[in-house]
Amino acid sequence: MSSNDLLPIHTGTVIEDDNLTLEQLCHACGVHADWVISLVEESIIEPQGNEIQRWRFSGISLVRVRSALRLHRDLGVNLAGIALALDLMEELDALREQLKITQRD
């Protein structure tokens, strides 16, 4: 029995698609609502729901907001540049996946 066996087991909750509020997303990423709103205006993340109070974000938004933050902070990329970079990076990931499949043998 290792010492890890003595630790309590944490049962978390899964963040399902489209169930993060604006407030939760801001808190999770440590950013202001204004910044998230500008990301929505640039179509970098796309919430469900029309009014801000009803916006619901997916778990993917978490990843995108944090990537956007780093690109802005570390490389000085502006919003349009962030949108372009994230789209291209996702496309690149998808292509790399495809490449892995075709290069299997």
Add this chain to the structure above:
Amino acid sequence: MEYKDYYKIMGLSRSATQDEVKRAYRKLARKYHPDVSKERDAEAKFKALGEAYEVLKDPQKKAAYDKLGANWKAGEEFRPPPNWHESFDFEGGDFAGGGAFSDFFEQLFGRAGFQQSTGRATRGAQVQGQDSHAKIYIDLDDSIQGAMRNISLSTPEMDAQGYMQVKRRNLNVKIPKGIKPGQHIRLAGQGDPGSGGGKAGDLLLEIAFNNHRLYRVADSDIYLDLPVTPWEAALGATIQAPTPDGMVDLKIPPNSHQGSKLRLKGRGLPGKTPGDFFVVLQIALPPAHSERAKAIYQKMQQELDFNPRLSLGG
């Protein structure tokens, strides 16, 4: 403590101008940015680059660093000159980047004071801790059956003097059945501690899957490349195929072709709406090593009117 060659890290000569330093930083920052680069050690390289830039972009720090001389080699055992702190005073500096710098940097320029990124933490006020983030890699089986995983986290924490300390801790986390790559698990109260009696933040774990020998996962669907013979594909057959739940009988319809996808509904990752299991046929060609095999190929050549290059104008 190891000497760091900041010029080498940035690929610059010691005579580099401020403009060259800035341009080199911009170029390498794009190359090694952890969001952009797929290199395994990108994060470490990006950090080292940030530290080098922190010194070389600042005329005062650069002058001090240059004074150590050019004869040091990267990785060499290093001690600052005895009267170092009398000639330069960098203590209590305020550095960008947030992350902890190397011992070498701290010996020379003092430790980076920790700045709360949002500026919300004021002494005495009751403030909820930030949510923290980590990415964990699980196996396909962990999602199919549910599992318990021990994860080791290193979290930066502020000590009583306001310095960053890296603390390691272990957590046992339940991996719920049916979790998909890219989803997050929220562990309430396991994030950064609050201050002034405020609640701790949450820990958000992003799920990624380890590569599997047989299967690949996309969203909640599982894919298997299954080799078949030309006659199984052409004539149809019932063959055995592995799935995460064990072997299944699979009916290959006649006239299947290379890359044909067969779907086993609901045999993907479990869940309220379970994913599907897809078998992608890979037609394997028998080698023409023997006379008999050659004869069969020759017979096909004579008997079959088949031109795969028709659409190429061949």
